[in-house]
Amino acid sequence: MDVSSAKLIGAGLAAIGMIGSGIGVGNVWASLIATVGRNPSAKGAVETYTWIGFAVTEAIALFALAVVLLILYG
Amino acid sequence: MSNPIEQFAVVPLFSPPVAAGSKLPFWTFTNSSMAMVATVVLITAFFWLATRKRSAVPGRWQSAGEILYEYVGGLVRDNVGKEGKPFVPFIFSLFMFVLVGNFLGLLPWSFTFTSHVLVTASLAVFIFVSVTIIGFVKQGSHYFRMFFPAGAPLVTAVILIPVEVLSYLSRPLSLSVRLFVNMTVGHIIFTVLGGFVVALGGFYVLPGIIPLAGIAGMYLLEFLVAALQAYVFTVLTCIYLHDAFHAH
Numbered sequence: 001m002d003v004s005s006a007k008l009i010g011a012g013l014a015a016i017g018m019i020g021s022g023i024g025v026g027n028v029w030a031s032l033i034a035t036v037g038r039n040p041s042a043k044g045a046v047e048t049y050t051w052i053g054f055a056v057t058e059a060i061a062l063f064a065l066a067v068v069l070l071i072l073y074g
Numbered sequence: 075m076s077n078p079i080e081q082f083a084v085v086p087l088f089s090p091p092v093a094a095g096s097k098l099p100f101w102t103f104t105n106s107s108m109a110m111v112a113t114v115v116l117i118t119a120f121f122w123l124a125t126r127k128r129s130a131v132p133g134r135w136q137s138a139g140e141i142l143y144e145y146v147g148g149l150v151r152d153n154v155g156k157e158g159k160p161f162v163p164f165i166f167s168l169f170m171f172v173l174v175g176n177f178l179g180l181l182p183w184s185f186t187f188t189s190h191v192l193v194t195a196s197l198a199v200f201i202f203v204s205v206t207i208i209g210f211v212k213q214g215s216h217y218f219r220m221f222f223p224a225g226a227p228l229v230t231a232v233i234l235i236p237v238e239v240l241s242y243l244s245r246p247l248s249l250s251v252r253l254f255v256n257m258t259v260g261h262i263i264f265t266v267l268g269g270f271v272v273a274l275g276g277f278y279v280l281p282g283i284i285p286l287a288g289i290a291g292m293y294l295l296e297f298l299v300a301a302l303q304a305y306v307f308t309v310l311t312c313i314y315l316h317d318a319f320h321a322h
Contacts, residue, residue: 055306059252066255069262073079 007071014067021061028053078265082189082258109187113174142170146308153312157212157319165315168197169308176257176300180293189257191250198250201311209318220321249310256303260296264289 032050036043086102124139132140146166150158158165172188179186187193209217221238222231270285271277277286 051302052306052309055302056248056252056310059248059255062255062259063251065259066251069079069258073077 010071011068014064014071017064017067018061021057021064024057024060025054028057078262078269081261081265084190105185106187106190106193109175109178109185113171113178113187116178117170117174142166149309150312153309154316155319158312158315161315165308165311168201168311169304172197172253172307173301173304176304177297179257179261180296180300186257186261188253189261191254194254195246195250197307198246198253201249201314202246205311205314205318208315209321212319213321217318217321220317245310245314249307253303253307256299260292260299263292264296267292 028050032046035046084104084106086098086104087108088103090099090102092098120135121139124135127133127136129136143166146169147162149169150162150165154161175188176186178184179189209220213219221235221242223234223238226234267285267289271282271289274281274285276282
């Protein structure tokens, strides 16, 4: 197997790591929806943490994507 | 499909006279430098307009400037506490620099200087080293208390302390990589979708309009991501600063 094919396969495998972040981001928003559903007045209190939590969880997906790009184009 | 990484190439705008084949000097003015200069000029111009007349009832420009400043001031107050007040100018400059830098990169044919890990890593390493120094200055050796939260059973210290030290040392890494990867990935998606538009025959035939709609949707998302990443960078800096003043 030559290097370029191995790179493509490696990139595809590395992208699997983004699954965890998908679950994580879903958790963040599900928690927000459940919290606001149970107690609508709590929206302001949790909204800030929701955005911070979303950004840091999304970062993990993008770390995996960075590995993909490193494999493909590094 | 052309290489989507090529858009991030740092090219000199005015080549200084060097011998052919040797490296360019570090003070070369590149498109990255141009983007940073444009960012600073924009921020300065905006705040010059915002603070020209200091009236008790603010006009539109002054209102906008006050909203931004109060927002960051509130961030520092909420996340750092009262000892954070001397750091508001720095946190404010950091926030505006990253925010306007991210947004300027969304203009077509412009350059996103935050999409380079060296730029974000410089900011992140500077913040990390400063916060560590501040932590030791303000708390002395009590700062080590951060790696062993009070109330944890002593037996767990064997795994807890290495894990905490590792997560502390990974702060500059995650801070820099989060910002740079978000910006890079957004722009790569634009290039890849643009490649699809061309491959489907251009945007003036029906199949080519669908990736174009995708690009439009991604643009909205990238506006959100640009603002959000600037906010998260600043908030995490404030949280690390809070840790420097009160260890956990």
